[in-house]
Amino acid sequence: MPPKRMTANQDRSHRYYPGKVEYAEDALSSDSENSDAEASSAHQPAKPTLPKATSFPKDARLAANLSKIDLDARRAQAAAQEAERLKREADARAKEEEEFVTDDDNDEEDGSGREQESGSEEEEEEQEESTSSEDDVPKRRMPAPKFISKTNRKQCSVPVFSEEELAAQEDARRKERADEMLQLQLEKQAAAKAAGKKDWDDDEEGLADEVDDADDVDPEEERALWKIRELLRIKRDRDAIESAEKEREEIERRRNLSKEERDAEDREYIDTQKEEHEGKGKMGHMQKYFHRGAYTFDADDETKQLLNRDIMGSRFQDDARDKSMLPSALQIRDMTKIGKKGRTRYRDMKSEDTGRWGDLGVRDRRKDGEYKLDERFRSDGDAERAGGTGANAYAVGERRKRVDDSRDGRRDDKRPNLHYVYYDPA
Amino acid sequence: MAHQADEKRMLDDRGYTGTLIRGANPLLLFEKPVRDRIVESMYWKEQCFGLNAATLCDRAVELENIGGIYGAAQKPSKFLCLAFKLLQLTPERDIVLHYLRQQEWKYLRALAAFYIRLCWQPKEIFETLEPFLADYRKLKRRAREGFALTYVDQFVDDLLTKDRVCATSLWKLPPRTQLEDLDVLEPRISPLGEELEDIDADRQDGRTEDDSGSDVEVLDDGHGLGNGHDHDNDTDVDGD
Numbered sequence A: 001m002p003p004k005r006m007t008a009n010q011d012r013s014h015r016y017y018p019g020k021v022e023y024a025e026d027a028l029s030s031d032s033e034n035s036d037a038e039a040s041s042a043h044q045p046a047k048p049t050l051p052k053a054t055s056f057p058k059d060a061r062l063a064a065n066l067s068k069i070d071l072d073a074r075r076a077q078a079a080a081q082e083a084e085r086l087k088r089e090a091d092a093r094a095k096e097e098e099e100f101v102t103d104d105d106n107d108e109e110d111g112s113g114r115e116q117e118s119g120s121e122e123e124e125e126e127q128e129e130s131t132s133s134e135d136d137v138p139k140r141r142m143p144a145p146k147f148i149s150k151t152n153r154k155q156c157s158v159p160v161f162s163e164e165e166l167a168a169q170e171d172a173r174r175k176e177r178a179d180e181m182l183q184l185q186l187e188k189q190a191a192a193k194a195a196g197k198k199d200w201d202d203d204e205e206g207l208a209d210e211v212d213d214a215d216d217v218d219p220e221e222e223r224a225l226w227k228i229r230e231l232l233r234i235k236r237d238r239d240a241i242e243s244a245e246k247e248r249e250e251i252e253r254r255r256n257l258s259k260e261e262r263d264a265e266d267r268e269y270i271d272t273q274k275e276e277h278e279g280k281g282k283m284g285h286m287q288k289y290f291h292r293g294a295y296t297f298d299a300d301d302e303t304k305q306l307l308n309r310d311i312m313g314s315r316f317q318d319d320a321r322d323k324s325m326l327p328s329a330l331q332i333r334d335m336t337k338i339g340k341k342g343r344t345r346y347r348d349m350k351s352e353d354t355g356r357w358g359d360l361g362v363r364d365r366r367k368d369g370e371y372k373l374d375e376r377f378r379s380d381g382d383a384e385r386a387g388g389t390g391a392n393a394y395a396v397g398e399r400r401k402r403v404d405d406s407r408d409g410r411r412d413d414k415r416p417n418l419h420y421v422y423y424d425p426a
Numbered sequence B: 001m002a003h004q005a006d007e008k009r010m011l012d013d014r015g016y017t018g019t020l021i022r023g024a025n026p027l028l029l030f031e032k033p034v035r036d037r038i039v040e041s042m043y044w045k046e047q048c049f050g051l052n053a054a055t056l057c058d059r060a061v062e063l064e065n066i067g068g069i070y071g072a073a074q075k076p077s078k079f080l081c082l083a084f085k086l087l088q089l090t091p092e093r094d095i096v097l098h099y100l101r102q103q104e105w106k107y108l109r110a111l112a113a114f115y116i117r118l119c120w121q122p123k124e125i126f127e128t129l130e131p132f133l134a135d136y137r138k139l140k141r142r143a144r145e146g147f148a149l150t151y152v153d154q155f156v157d158d159l160l161t162k163d164r165v166c167a168t169s170l171w172k173l174p175p176r177t178q179l180e181d182l183d184v185l186e187p188r189i190s191p192l193g194e195e196l197e198d199i200d201a202d203r204q205d206g207r208t209e210d211d212s213g214s215d216v217e218v219l220d221d222g223h224g225l226g227n228g229h230d231h232d233n234d235t236d237v238d239g240d
Helices: A025-029 A035-041 A057-068 A071-098 A104-134 A150-155 A163-194 A219-256 A259-279 A301-308 A365-372 A381-386 B032-040 B042-047 B053-061 B078-089 B093-101 B106-119 B122-134 B152-161 B176-181 B193-205 B212-218
Strands: B138-142 B147-151
Touching: A071 A163, A219 B122, A219 B147, A219 B152, A219 B176, B032 B042, B032 B078, B042 B078, B053 B078, B053 B093, B053 B106, B078 B106, B093 B106, B093 B122, B106 B122, B106 B138, B106 B152, B122 B152, B122 B176, B138 B152, B147 B152
Parallel strands: none
Antiparallel strands: B138 B147
């Protein structure tokens, strides 16, 4: 007979998919929830196992478990647990109301022990329920009905439910809750639609409520606020008019002053400016220059004050006034760079500068050879700057007194007097 | 204005044959990025298509805030979209005045004020908008992040004074003083006119009396245009 599986390696574990027929013996012996995975992975094809009555692993488990469980005892236990749980809840509520701090330990012990049990129990049933709900024809194994005589039936007043019924109840409750939530959400959506909220509105909802634009909430107050605003506006207008007036007055006044007075005022103004500049803290030697940055913008007066404060010359903690006392490695402008990777020995520009200050080393090669050229062929630039070329190359000197220049010696005033040009060919 | 499915003709500079505002296509009063955001927004595409002056009112009465551009994606507010639509429609003077003067919907009034500030001549702007400096109703303004409370009179004042309102650079308005000097306008008479005179008189006389009590109580005028009205000046009644 050919091997059942076409794969060469018969011992390879099989893939799991739901609904797959598995004959897993391991699952029967263990109670854990992971038996599914284990069952599928622990498949042993070679060993022919007795086929169970059901082909579903969970049911197989259930069948095995059922054989072990004594129903009556189980029912009684379940009932007892239920009653105890209810009692515990009532106690907890009472406890909260009275704000008593009871023994937490006892409660915890009981609770944890019971929770584990009920948890596992619930999960088993949950899985069982889900598979059963998936199938169209539930192939569940009903527990074998135990006959209770009439007398016994009447005795049993507490409604005891079997596992499945408990699970069903749990499920029903959960479904109800889920339904309620769903209902709420649907109602909310419907209300939103009814209120006319469109798609582009969704970001407006929460924030818009903070600002209330309802009118006539307090007419007095609103009126008063409006008055304040109106007065401020009027004040602003008046101030503008006044300052314009002042400007005009100032201009008039200055016009009326003589020139000297104007100069005096200008000098005063410049002096005050200079004082302000000098009064500002000077940058200490090798002090780091903290620039405000180009993109700060002026807001209100407070911010302006903050932004315009003068921090040059001010010290911070650990700032060494006299950097020459420091070792040369620490004599740098920006102390934040000490100890950081990639720090060079660069100190500051002036000490590293190899040239003369202001000497940019820019040389015009053309002008270098000009000294060889005749005077006429040199470029004009230098000579122009020096004051004059040609006849203007020399300053006009003092007029040499000549005899015939005096008033008595002058015979002819009508003729131009050409003697005053004194040419010194030196 | 023809309501074509493709409004590109309106936004296209070439061959524009409609009304000119300040010598150009009125839509160009909004800046290019703002124009783009408006035209790409859902509100514009869905709600502002094919509006005329009457149906625009329907949209405008649903307005809940004024504002320019907000959010990280620079989303235009509905107010801005409707203003853009107004620019596209360039309705007649009477219609705009009606929008402005109706009492019931303050956001429509704000919209009309915005339009007037953009499109009309300085003299008309001042004359038309200044009465509404007495309307102290609240407005909700949508700022870049979050909302702010402002008032109709504050909004009108901003329109008359500031350079940029609601994400638009307003056309430069000559200051009122200049127009007064040119005798185009009269100096403004504030709705607080009479009380102002009283305050001034008090200040000049150096009296230390407190007039504020009488000022607040008498003004029971509802929101709207506050005209000067007679009030009892009970300053002489002192405590018993």
